[in-house]
Amino acid sequence: MIRTLIGRKGSRRGWANTVAATGWGESTYAELQWDKSRSAAMRWGVAGAVVGLLIGLVAFAPAAWLAGAVASATNQRLLLADARGTIWSGSAVPVLTGGPGSRDASALPGRMEWTLGVKGLGFELRASQACCLNGTVVLELRPGLGRMNVTLVPSQGGWIGQWPSAWLGGLGTPFNTLQLGGSIRLTSPGITFETVEGRTLVRGRADVELVNASSRLSTLDSLGSYRLTLNGDAASAGTSQLNLSTLEGALQLTGSGTWGAGGVRFRGEARAAKGDDAALSNLLNIIGRREGARSVISIG
Known part of the structure; x- marks a missing residue:
């Protein structure tokens, strides 16, 4: 029985010596740290991709989005037809209609062009149309x-x-x-x-x-x-x-x-x-x- 206990103790000391000799404990800790670093890097990568995608969507948002907003705000009585470009720089044909379901519609000759930029805490919209506007008309938009x-x-x-x-x-x-x-x-x-x-x-x-x-x-x-x-x-x-x-x-x-x-x-x-x-x-x-x-x- 004494020999058995001695054998067991020796076995434990031998296992501990093996761990110390091989560095397995340090290797496991390093791998855990690496996994954590890799997970954090992946999270930052995904976040960066999402932010980049959002910036891309905003920077290249189609002019049709602005046309949709105008139609909604005017109950479809003012339409920006055949919208081209982006919300930041685009053009369209202004059309007046009788609203949803109406068959009446009248378009202006030529296209209206616009640019939209950031100004202070809001935006500045600059529009021009050869037929109808006096040079460049400026609207300042300040959301709150x-x-x-x-x-x-x-x-x-x-x-x-x-x-x-x-x-x-x-x-x-x-x-x-x-x-x-x-x-x-x-x-x-x-x-x-x-x-x-x-x-x-x-x-x-x-x-x-x-x-x-x-x-x-x-x-x-x-x-x-x-x-x-x-x-x-x-x-x-x-x-x-x-x-x-x-x-x-x-x-x-x-x-x-x-x-x-x-x-x-x-x-x-x-x-x-x-x-x-x-x-x-x-x-x-x-x-x-x-x-x-x-x-x-x-x-x-």
Whole structure:
């Protein structure tokens, strides 16, 4: 029995001596460390690949993504058709439609080109179109938590652009019935739109002018020229003022209203200048609710 115990003890000492002699313990520890290092390297490699992929997706994001965002924001009433390039530098054909399911559509001649770059804590969008924009139009976009701030930077002379009135026919009724001629001009000394939790706040002013308007519903070569003014004051509970006036012409338009959380509310009227009643009768019946010599315009 003593010999057996001695034999067992000797066997253990022999095993320990073997481990010490061969360095097996140190080898196992080194292998464990290597496995850990390799696992960490693999994790960093995967993370790097994912980050690289994301950067690549952002850098080469197709222009169609921007077109989709515009269509969604406008309920498919403004489309950027045949979008080419990337969201950072691309081009497309602006098209107005009557919305989902509408068969009405009207495209502008030529392509609109844009570039999008980072500026400060936001982005700067620069757009140009030979037919309609005054040089390069600049929009500053500043996203935030639950909000988006869009500022139209004033162009030279405050003139932003001019479009054919016939383009509005793509929106459907009543523009497709009126078949307007003339042009639409946008001027602004600067205006900012801020969307906060579904509400749109406006600061600044913009004027939309309908110049030398005509319609197939009238025998007159020209109905006149008109101006719709949007005045925004973010301090006034988010409500902006709308004013419609006649600059000159046989068709006399006046009205006022507001644009706020409840949408657009507008009241106005249309009349024929003296001696032009017969030539404008059909048009007055379409514009609004006829009350004697005037046509009442009511929105909202």
